[in-house]
Amino acid sequence: MAMSQTNLASVQSAPSVAAAEPDVAVSARQISKTYGEVEALRSLSLEFPRGQLTSLLGPSGCGKTTLLKIVAGLLEPDSGEILVNGKAVTGPGPDRAFVFQDFALLPWASVIRNVAFGLELRGVAKSEREDVARKYIGNVGLAGFENAYPHELSGGMRQRVGLARALSVDADVLLMDEPFSAVDEQTRRKFQEDLLSLVQNENKTFIFVTHSIEEAVYVSDQIAILLPRPSRVLEVIRPSGFRDSGAVNIRRDPEYLDIVDKIWASLRSYVE
């Protein structure tokens, strides 16, 4: 399976194949979306294996954020459908949680209320949701900052709040829209390492939008390379070997370096 997907020029798998595949958490089928004159996505199909991290990688304008927002139910596709656990998406739902590029925290609310906000909207009682929030605030390494306000935190800490909020609603699918692009390089590296263990420990499906090739190769079980105008899936790459060599050794692994080079080779002509 890993080999068969490595060199697919486009993934236009028939629906019956997808339905027979039990370990697919999210599948996009023939998704098209245009904004006025601009064609963002054309008949795009892609599958996201359960419990794994798939990144959507591509130059700007390739529709990766659009695809993510369609999966989230924030945007409606012009045609095609998204299946999450076999059910068609008609709007946002509790099976998916979103991590925003600009964090999207409530500036007037404390860290704990921000983290518990998803549960607050679901009508969970205050003491109960704050217990859950406290647990995830600890998990993302922000214990002690429960009563701080977003403007008192650094960018990296704010994104940890955003991450804790997404985790606390316990959704099957975590959608991350360039979550580390607004934080500094060192913080980003730490985030990437933390993300690896998060994917390993939480039994969740991650869809991760990024424009960094190194980041995509580092954190992903599967990388979908999207190309713009018209938007299409160029290739789905599944790195095999280096994931087990430990977070600190990945960047020295020959396969890691080969894949980074290969992706750059296929993308460079699309970067203006």
Add this chain to the structure above:
Amino acid sequence: MRMFGYRLPGMSSLIVWGLLWELVGRLGVTFFLPPLSEVFVTLFEVIGTPAFLKALGETAYAFILGVFFAIVIGVPTGILMGKNRLVDELLLPWVNIFLSAPLTALVPVLMVLFGFGMQSIIITTTLFAIWIIILNARAGVMQINRSLVEMARCFGASPFEAFTKIYFWAALPEILGGVRIGVIRAVKGVIIGQLLISIVGFGALFELYSANFLMAHFWAVLIVLFALAFTISELLAYLERRVSYYAAKR
């Protein structure tokens, strides 16, 4: 401001103007301007009298109710306009017209519609205050960070929850700014209402004093009114500063 190396406290210029007033008053240039000291003496004489307290009560009643309706109608309307393009297209021209319209000219129409009583005065007050409150709430909502709205939708907020948990708070600094300006306009509204509709409250006092050339009394009441409006406005400005820490970070 600094002068001769000393930091002057806020509104020091009032002292200069006060002295000038006193001087002009003592020169007896015009009956219109008695010395400031005389005005203040009159002020303390007047302030405890039943007539003054009655006027204060009537004015406060109309003012508070008028501002109350302006806020409870204006803020949700403004938020709705900022959220919903259709509502905005429908209402914005009217809001802009009424914001700049000479509302005083409308008062006779209100008297025909709502009679000569307190009701018309309250409506006049509301009409003076509400438009800027609507426009500011609208502006506050329109500059809200899109991803906050998407976040609320993602985590399953109903439209009502988005309204009360996101839009209102995100727009709060602008809403308070609008309420502050609206309150100042409402002071004008309530006095104009009291002068034109039925002669009650401070309006009646102004009418009485100016008709009898009691200029010291006239100025005394005006100063009281100014002090009240200024206090309310400063109180709201203080609240505005309390919440504006996050205004730049939405």
